Amino acid sequence: MATASRFSLHRYANPAQFERLAGAIMPWSTGLAVLLLGSGLYFGLFDSPPDYQQGDSVRIMYVHVPAAIMSEMVYYMMAAAAAAGIIWKHALADVFVKAAAPLGAIFTLICLVAGSLWGRPTWGAYWVWDARLTSELILFFLYLGYIALVDAFDDPQRGLKFGAIWVLVGVVDLPIIKFSVYWWNSLHQTSSLFAKGGPSIATGMLIPLLLMIGGFAFFFVSVVLLRVDSELLARRIQAWRTAAGEG
Amino acid sequence: MKTALRLFRHDLGLQLRQGSDLVAPIAFFVLATIFVPLAVGPEPNLLAKLAPGIIWVTALLATLLALDRLFQRDFEDGSLDLLALSPMPLELAVLAKVTAHWATTGLPLIIVAPLLGLMMRLDAGSYAALEISLLLGTPTLSLIGAVGAAVTLGARRGGALLAILVLPLYVPVLIFATSAVGAVAEGLPARPHLLLLASMLVLGIVLAPVVAAAAIRSALE
Amino acid sequence: MSRFTGSGIACRRGHRVVFSGLDFTVETGGALVLVGPNGSGKSSLLRLMAGLLAPFAGKLAWDGLPVADDPGAHRARIAYLGHLDAIKPMLSVRESIGFWADLRDRAAWVQPAMDVLGLADLADLPARFLSAGQRRRLALARVIAMAPPLWLLDEPTVGLDTRSIAALETALAAHRRTGGIVVAATHAPILLPDAGRLDLAEFALPQSALAEAL
Numbered sequence A: 001m002a003t004a005s006r007f008s009l010h011r012y013a014n015p016a017q018f019e020r021l022a023g024a025i026m027p028w029s030t031g032l033a034v035l036l037l038g039s040g041l042y043f044g045l046f047d048s049p050p051d052y053q054q055g056d057s058v059r060i061m062y063v064h065v066p067a068a069i070m071s072e073m074v075y076y077m078m079a080a081a082a083a084a085g086i087i088w089k090h091a092l093a094d095v096f097v098k099a100a101a102p103l104g105a106i107f108t109l110i111c112l113v114a115g116s117l118w119g120r121p122t123w124g125a126y127w128v129w130d131a132r133l134t135s136e137l138i139l140f141f142l143y144l145g146y147i148a149l150v151d152a153f154d155d156p157q158r159g160l161k162f163g164a165i166w167v168l169v170g171v172v173d174l175p176i177i178k179f180s181v182y183w184w185n186s187l188h189q190t191s192s193l194f195a196k197g198g199p200s201i202a203t204g205m206l207i208p209l210l211l212m213i214g215g216f217a218f219f220f221v222s223v224v225l226l227r228v229d230s231e232l233l234a235r236r237i238q239a240w241r242t243a244a245g246e247g
Numbered sequence B: 001m002k003t004a005l006r007l008f009r010h011d012l013g014l015q016l017r018q019g020s021d022l023v024a025p026i027a028f029f030v031l032a033t034i035f036v037p038l039a040v041g042p043e044p045n046l047l048a049k050l051a052p053g054i055i056w057v058t059a060l061l062a063t064l065l066a067l068d069r070l071f072q073r074d075f076e077d078g079s080l081d082l083l084a085l086s087p088m089p090l091e092l093a094v095l096a097k098v099t100a101h102w103a104t105t106g107l108p109l110i111i112v113a114p115l116l117g118l119m120m121r122l123d124a125g126s127y128a129a130l131e132i133s134l135l136l137g138t139p140t141l142s143l144i145g146a147v148g149a150a151v152t153l154g155a156r157r158g159g160a161l162l163a164i165l166v167l168p169l170y171v172p173v174l175i176f177a178t179s180a181v182g183a184v185a186e187g188l189p190a191r192p193h194l195l196l197l198a199s200m201l202v203l204g205i206v207l208a209p210v211v212a213a214a215a216i217r218s219a220l221e
Numbered sequence C: 001m002s003r004f005t006g007s008g009i010a011c012r013r014g015h016r017v018v019f020s021g022l023d024f025t026v027e028t029g030g031a032l033v034l035v036g037p038n039g040s041g042k043s044s045l046l047r048l049m050a051g052l053l054a055p056f057a058g059k060l061a062w063d064g065l066p067v068a069d070d071p072g073a074h075r076a077r078i079a080y081l082g083h084l085d086a087i088k089p090m091l092s093v094r095e096s097i098g099f100w101a102d103l104r105d106r107a108a109w110v111q112p113a114m115d116v117l118g119l120a121d122l123a124d125l126p127a128r129f130l131s132a133g134q135r136r137r138l139a140l141a142r143v144i145a146m147a148p149p150l151w152l153l154d155e156p157t158v159g160l161d162t163r164s165i166a167a168l169e170t171a172l173a174a175h176r177r178t179g180g181i182v183v184a185a186t187h188a189p190i191l192l193p194d195a196g197r198l199d200l201a202e203f204a205l206p207q208s209a210l211a212e213a214l
Helices: A002-047 A056-087 A091-123 A131-151 A156-188 A203-246 B002-017 B019-040 B044-066 B068-077 B079-084 B090-119 B124-151 B158-185 B191-220 C042-050 C071-077 C093-103 C107-116 C132-146 C162-177
Strands: C003-013 C016-027 C031-035 C057-062 C078-081 C150-154 C181-185 C196-199
Touching: A002 A056, A002 A091, A002 A203, A056 A091, A056 A131, A056 A156, A056 A203, A091 A131, A091 A156, A091 A203, A131 A156, A131 B158, A156 B124, A156 B158, A156 B191, B002 B019, B002 B090, B002 C093, B019 B044, B019 B090, B044 B068, B044 B090, B044 B124, B044 B158, B068 B079, B068 B090, B068 B124, B068 B158, B068 B191, B079 B090, B079 B191, B090 B124, B090 B191, B124 B158, B124 B191, B158 B191, C003 C042, C016 C031, C016 C042, C016 C057, C016 C181, C016 C196, C031 C042, C042 C078, C042 C150, C042 C181, C057 C071, C071 C078, C078 C132, C093 C107, C093 C132, C107 C132, C107 C162, C132 C150, C132 C162, C162 C181
Parallel strands: C031 C181, C031 C196, C078 C150, C150 C181
Antiparallel strands: C003 C016, C003 C057
16 A cells, blocks of 8 residues: 555665664674774873872873763763754664663762772772762752653653653753752862862873773764664564564 | 733633642641651650651652643643643743642641641741741742743652652751751751751742743753 | 645554555534544544644645644644543532633633533532543533544544433534534444544554654
């Protein structure tokens, strides 16, 4: 029937194109991720100078900082995709948001754990209510909230739609939350992992840091493509199952 | 505008008639606050230091408790459909409902708070700052909560989910409000903190009805 | 002479396209009865006509102008009766109808609406004491009180006894005589003489699920 085929072609054009694109990108991005992470870790852990103040424990920065950067970048990407999904109704936008969320949460968790481990030798305690770590903690709950929201609906499309709205609410609030936490921090003068502006970065430290940031970024690209791919596949299987049920 | 007022009065009347619903958040507010001296001992200096924070945290949680009353029932009995189809814009309807909800949730908290301040040995000069912070802050909590309530319509375990969603967004309000009250105790002006609270309220009044209405329309599809 | 039309309407629920390529026309004084098996989308079509649901494809038009261009005007011209009655248990019958009529400045029409459906004796009774049929009558009285041009009714006769159904028929006829339009999904076709008939089963997609994989 003409109407049916018109619908199926229109709908499949997008995911098929996507799958081809993803298939082309993934091997490169995975390779780069391995390369960058590997070299970054090597240089960071073995070949870079220890900080004159903090000694070897500063090396954890090579994990903490990229994770922190990625944890926020992912949220902003999710917000951009959510907006794209609402404004242009692009079918893959909401899938991207859902796929990226757990990764963002993991980056936030890595940042928190690394920061906590860094705090121990530096300040003698695992958690000192440092402004950055505290706002990362709240960001972690923003991610968790989104993940819980999307899964809370029997109709997956509805979950994605509400999730997209919620990410946009979160992204408006995120700067306010960060500002308020830094405000709170300055009022109560808790200790900070970073001195004003951060530990002085020698060039020997900068290169491994950049390598790690790149590695994290490509890791994200690979995994999110993988997740979007499997989500699309799951949907197709679901659609075939439903059609088979209807005969 | 007229219609919004009618909706406000209607919702208010409905909530007042269902009197038992109103008691729970206030009771929680008082009980939870009383728990603190029971838990940490009644030493006046300690309580005075904790007072602004504790009162605000329990007020915040009490507001959260009352949020499911906002849209859930109307969603379940079909009133939200009719509201979306009424002549007034849905955004205005949301604002009217949130205002009525605040009148039966936030306003009682504001009235009861000085009593709790007394019990928590709140610093004498801080009462005004506490009341103003509650006056500016509780509507913001209601507005943010309204967006959360709208986005969880039809969700499983909506109540617990609402808490997870909304509490991170409450952090700035909590921080600015408690820092305002704390500032007075240290002899510093509360004004900058209260201005921040006020600007959050303005932002909330402008944005929350729009987002909540969008979520409600999605939920009604 | 007003005309309510739909062209090429398709409706999507979740991953399924429930129906597509649907056309209809109904004019002043006219009526349209929606029939079809459960799940064919009768309720969805009514919600779509009301504007609660956006069509997946196609357009609705009033007097040739797309409804989507002026949703506010469309809301002003319809009354929707869904499965749910939107009745608050603690309000009286009069208050339940009155609030919604009042929003449209039609408070004066509450009493006549109650009279038509035999609710006058129950006017001050809190709604929680009403039977299912009485609640349905209340919801219908609300529609009659608001009395906009287009009535969208989803199973209006559920729970009604023969006398109430007759009263409803009279009200529907009166509405159509004064230029109103009625679209109803109902299993009681005797309700609307000379009504057009729209069978949603004709517009279902055979491979509807496959067609919507995203």
